[in-house]
Amino acid sequence: MYEKDGEKYFVVDEHIHFWDASPENTTNKYGEGFIKCFYDYHKNLSPEEYVWSLEKYRKYSEEDMMHDLFEVGHVDVGIFQSTYLSDFYNTGFNTLERNSVLKDKYPDKFIVNGSFDPRFEQKGLEAFERQIQEHSLKGVKLYTAEWNGDSHGWELDDEWSLKHLDKCVEHGVKNIHVHKGPTIWPLNKDSFDVADVDRVASMYPELNFIVEHVGLPRLEDFCWIGTQEPNVYGGLAVAMPFIHAKPRYFAQIIGELLYWIGEDRILFASDYALWQPKWLVEKFVDFQYPGDPEFDDYAEITPDIKRKILGLNAAKLYDLRVPDELQLVTVGEDTGFDVTEKPATER
Amino acid sequence: MIYHNEVLDALSGVRDPELDEPITDLDFVSALEIDGDSVLVRLRLPTYFCAPNFAYLMVADAQAAALSVPGVERATIFLDDHYASEEINGGVNERRGFDGAFPEKTAGPDLEGLRTTFRRKSFVSRQEQLCRTLRAEGRPAEELANMRLEDLPPSEEFETYLARRAELGLDVSAEAPLIVDPDGNRVPEEAVVQHLRFAKTVRVSIEGNASLCRGLLSTRYGIPEREEKTA
Numbered sequence: 380m381y382e383k384d385g386e387k388y389f390v391v392d393e394h395i396h397f398w399d400a401s402p403e404n405t406t407n408k409y410g411e412g413f414i415k416c417f418y419d420y421h422k423n424l425s426p427e428e429y430v431w432s433l434e435k436y437r438k439y440s441e442e443d444m445m446h447d448l449f450e451v452g453h454v455d456v457g458i459f460q461s462t463y464l465s466d467f468y469n470t471g472f473n474t475l476e477r478n479s480v481l482k483d484k485y486p487d488k489f490i491v492n493g494s495f496d497p498r499f500e501q502k503g504l505e506a507f508e509r510q511i512q513e514h515s516l517k518g519v520k521l522y523t524a525e526w527n528g529d530s531h532g533w534e535l536d537d538e539w540s541l542k543h544l545d546k547c548v549e550h551g552v553k554n555i556h557v558h559k560g561p562t563i564w565p566l567n568k569d570s571f572d573v574a575d576v577d578r579v580a581s582m583y584p585e586l587n588f589i590v591e592h593v594g595l596p597r598l599e600d601f602c603w604i605g606t607q608e609p610n611v612y613g614g615l616a617v618a619m620p621f622i623h624a625k626p627r628y629f630a631q632i633i634g635e636l637l638y639w640i641g642e643d644r645i646l647f648a649s650d651y652a653l654w655q656p657k658w659l660v661e662k663f664v665d666f667q668y669p670g671d672p673e674f675d676d677y678a679e680i681t682p683d684i685k686r687k688i689l690g691l692n693a694a695k696l697y698d699l700r701v702p703d704e705l706q707l708v709t710v711g712e713d714t715g716f717d718v719t720e721k722p723a724t725e726r
Numbered sequence: 727m728i729y730h731n732e733v734l735d736a737l738s739g740v741r742d743p744e745l746d747e748p749i750t751d752l753d754f755v756s757a758l759e760i761d762g763d764s765v766l767v768r769l770r771l772p773t774y775f776c777a778p779n780f781a782y783l784m785v786a787d788a789q790a791a792a793l794s795v796p797g798v799e800r801a802t803i804f805l806d807d808h809y810a811s812e813e814i815n816g817g818v819n820e821r822r823g824f825d826g827a828f829p830e831k832t833a834g835p836d837l838e839g840l841r842t843t844f845r846r847k848s849f850v851s852r853q854e855q856l857c858r859t860l861r862a863e864g865r866p867a868e869e870l871a872n873m874r875l876e877d878l879p880p881s882e883e884f885e886t887y888l889a890r891r892a893e894l895g896l897d898v899s900a901e902a903p904l905i906v907d908p909d910g911n912r913v914p915e916e917a918v919v920q921h922l923r924f925a926k927t928v929r930v931s932i933e934g935n936a937s938l939c940r941g942l943l944s945t946r947y948g949i950p951e952r953e954e955k956t957a
Contacts, residue, residue: 412774412809419773423945531831568833569840571777596744596938598931599847599924621934624941628934635927672862676923 380705381453381689383664386682389705391693392448392656394556394591394616394648395457397481398473401438409526410467421653424620429655439652441481449488452649452656455690456699458490460520460556460591466527479514490697492518492556497539498527504542511550517697518554519547520591523575535575536582544583554696555579556614558591571597573604580608587696589646592617593636605640612696613640615688616648622662630668634677642684646693660689683707728760728797736791737767743841744780745936746848749788752936753943753952756806763799765792770806772942778810782827783837785818842894846908849890851932853905854925856883871918876900 381388400414418436431439448454459478463471471477475493482489493516495507510516524532533540535557547555559571573594580588593613594601605611613636621629636645647663649656664685668674686707694701737758738750749755749769757768767788771781785803792801802819805811810828817827825835857870859881875898878884892898896910903912905921913921944951 409809416773416775419942419945423941529830568779569843596931596935598934599927602927603924621938625934625937628930628937631930631934635930639927 380455381660381664383661386664386686386708387705388453388660388664388686389690389694389701390454390456390656390660391647391690391697391699392452392454392457392649392651393589393614393646393693394460395444395448395651396462396473396653397441397444397459397478398462398652399438399470399477400436400468400472404438404468404470406467406469410464413464413467417653420617424624425654426623426658429658431652436652444481444651445485447655447657448651453660454656456488456490456694456697457651458492458518458693458697460492460558461494462520462522462525462558463494463496464522464525466525475510475514490517492516492520492554493552494520494522495543496525496527497533497537497543498530500539504539504546507543508546508550511546511552516550516552518556519552520556520558522558524559535579541579541582544579544586548583548585553585554587554589556589556591559594559597569597571600573597573600576611577604577608580604580611584610586610587612589614589696591648593632593645595632598632598635602635602639605636605644611640612644612646612692614646614648616650617653619647619649619659619663620654622659622666627669627673630666630674630677633666633680634668634674637680637684638677642687643692645688646696647689663689681709683709728763728765728795730758730760732795733758733760733765733767733792733798736795737788740784740787740791742780742936742939743783743844743848744777744932745939746844746851746932747936749784751952752940753949754784755788756947763797765795765798765801767792767801767803768806769803770943770947771808772939772946774807774809776808778808778814778828779824779837779840781805781808781810782814782817782824783841785814786824789818845890845893847928847932849887849894849896849908850925851929852883852887852890854922854929856881856887857905857922858926859883867918867922868915871903871905871913871915873904874900875902875904878904 381390405411414437418433421436422430448457461475461478462473465471475491478491482491491514493510493514496503523534557576559573573590576588576590587610589612590601591614593615595617601613605613618632649659666680668677691701734750737755738748740749741747742749742752745752754769754771755767756770759766769785769788785805789801789803792798805814813827816822817824824837825832860870861867888898894908896906905913905918907913940951
């Protein structure tokens with residue numbers, strides 16, 4: 380919970396990790412390249428006083444995490460998005476098993492999402508079903524660019540992916556977090572393409588598809604899909620830290636998202652330990668658009684809109700109990716875009 | 727005798743297809759060596775995992791640009807510090823083509839389809855930039871919908887817009903309408919506001935990506951961040 384100027388905010392951090400990229404756990408040069416790439420993101424976009432050493436960044440402790448999220452970070456509930464990267468890290472990067480240790484210890488503070496990889500076909504499907512039951516999953520994180528031997532990616536509407544999504548429907552795993560990455564097959568197509576999200580969102584109206592990083596670097600494609608599919612959401616991981624290092628760009632992103640998909644389908648995330656929620660939450664609550672014409676067509680972001688983005692939208696998806704005093708001040712107001720106005724000239 | 731400037735000048739014609747800016751402005755060219763009639767260019771990118779298809783295009787385009795300089799007989803291009811450096815450098819320098827560089831990983835022989843997708847985005851973005859300036863000068867969008875290319879005074883933004891438009895093979899003659907979609911169809915007056923509204927999202931996306939990439943490159947190589955142009 381965060382309070383400023385008499386306004387209170389319930390905070391759900393919908394994208395966090397407890398990763399191990401220590402040298403001992405790193406398998407090859409790709410794992411080495413991956414964590415160094417993450418570290419450059421961290422270093423480039425964080426305020427100086429929040430930059431860690433590479434050594435700490437590769438493997439931080441439970442104490443670091445509890446402190447940064449819950450003691451000083453204003454977070455009420457954090458959602459682990461398990462990411463395996465088994466080709467890069469010996470015991471995986473940020474696995475369900477590793478995250479569950481913290482979940483078991485602090486059951487009210489964490490939600491753990493599972494994951495599946497359709498390339499394991501029937502065997503994977505059976506393991507996924509056991510995972511759902513064992514961990515009472517409500518969501519999964521899918522990394523479609525994950526390497527697996529010779530394969531450098533998959534698509535959400537691949538045959539075996541659909542079989543897994545059917546299982547999600549069957550067991551009420553209703554929140555499907557999708558992370559598009561840069562190495563999908565085939566290489567001659569745009570590897571950040573989010574078109575497969577569009578297709579599965581239409582096929583599974585009972586599931587919610589949360590596109591992580593709001594589709595960046597293809598914000599425009601994501602906005603387009605978001606206007607057409609009511610069950611598509613945008614997670615702000617990676618977009619949030621621009622609020623410090625690239626404030627103009629942050630203002631444009633949030634303005635575009637509110638314009639196209641509206642205030643009910645945007646979710647706050649720090650992507651911890653890429654960035655720390657404390658400064659992100661504080662800067663977001665203080666946020667206002669710069670005062671030049673570029674921002675004239677964006678509506679004001681009220682405290683209620685900030686409340687929805689910071690926690691209430693995610694609380695709804697995960698059926699979290701929110702104390703009365705942290706609910707919306709104004710009930711029933713809505714912004715967002717009328718889908719029928721969308722021009723059809725760009726595609 | 728081949729001069730550095732000539733080669734750099736040629737390289738400045740190579741753009742990052744995704745960011746729509748010259749690789750020289752983006753600081754992607756890290757070294758240039760000339761030895762007789764041979765040129766060696768080293769390129770670097772903001773991350774180890776930058777999309778290999780765009781990386782390949784830049785390496786291949788840089789080679790073609792270097793070879794276009796009179797007197798250059800051989801041009802070797804090395805992309806450094808990328809997970810697929812070996813495949814890309816081999817593919818370009820040994821002229822194996824994209825599908826030769828990544829056998830089994832591509833569903834087509836070349837990247838022209840991908841290039842076109844991003845040329846369309848660049849075109850839409852440059853159009854919005856130009857129209858934004860014109861609207862700020864007091865011309866309503868509906869008026870722009872009825873203007874022809876010949877109605878516009880020369881400007882740098884206009885030149886860039888025409889260049890992107892020509893790349894797509896669209897009509898750039900004096901009497902052609904100012905605002906067309908990426909297929910060349912005139913956008914009617916009643917649709918122009920929404921057309922430009924979506925175009926703005928495309929521009930925001932491209933500019934934002936370019937800004938992020940500049941920052942990451944500067945962090946990765948410990949070099950100062952290049953100044954960016956914003957609309």
